[in-house]
Amino acid sequence: MSGTDQVTMALVIKALDAAALRHQAIAGNIANANSVGYRPLRVSFEEQLGFARQALARGERALTLADLSSVQPTLRQEPASQVGEPAVMVDLEMVRLAQNTLQYQALLKGLNHRISIISAAINEGRR
């Protein structure tokens, strides 16, 4: 496998980890929709990839595995909301849930595509 291949697979797997963690955070927020003193949870992952996005936008294939090793999806807590304001806005959480589910499934599809290209090479086109 070429170098680009490995980086892509590693990046996609990390993004899948981030999406799974994000689902836990959103599910936790929804479960605590009416909890008092609750601080909503968020996952930070895409922000850590700022330099990678810039490189991709410029069309360079500048990513290496070493760049990715420091990127990790992490949980973050938002500051406590003001008194009287709901801590969790259920509708926004539902939107985030839909977006995250779609992202997860799109990444899975991409992973399957890469795997099927390699398996087509291995099987010489025979199923």
Next chain:
Amino acid sequence: MDYFSAFAISGSGMSVEKLRLDVTALNLANVNSTRGGAGTLYQPLTVVSTAKSGAFAAALAGAGNAALGAKVYEVRPSPMPVRLVYEPSHPDADGKGFVAYPGINSVNEMVTLIAATRAYEANVAALNAAKVMALKTLEIGGN
């Protein structure tokens, strides 16, 4: 994906909202009860829920994300003033002819009911999303 803890989180949210629904229904059923269980007046109840204690710290420490759910902190009587209605012919009327009804505001209770229902449905949607994601994960490599 750790679908087990995702189910646990949504399940905890659903049980909290279900309890809130039951308590609100109990309050609404007792709007006109002049006599409570032990002979005293019925006290309307409120459900106070919080996040599971130490959930965030445990999740950061990698001890699993099942602790991210919600739990019921307490079910406490709400301090609403008693409603006094002038009905001298009522068997429970006091000396001055006033009957004491529980201080339940039907409008507030209906709002709580709707909020609890909406939150319950949102938890069900989160559970379904987790299930769909887990099923799709099983199809990796299936062309």
Next chain:
Amino acid sequence: MSVDPVGFLPAVRDIVSGQAPEASAQAGPIDFAGWMAREIGSVNEKIVNSDQLLQRLATGQVDNLHQVMIGLEEAKLSFQLLVQVRNKLLEAYQDIMRMQV
């Protein structure tokens, strides 16, 4: 509004103008090895492009999801087509080698 006659197809143009259709095919000797190399190069380009699209999706900077999906599918299909072409070529070669002299 006028309707243009159907004249944009090269074959139709040849027939209409009375030229022999084989003339266009004899532009020069057919360079099969070169053509094959070019096709392999273009399939490689498609796969590398799909890699980039997937990286864009993972970093969350995708504006339209359908472009990513189309690019991925194109790469996969091109590669499978290439593999089938290679199989057919091998078969033809083996057929020829099997021929009794």
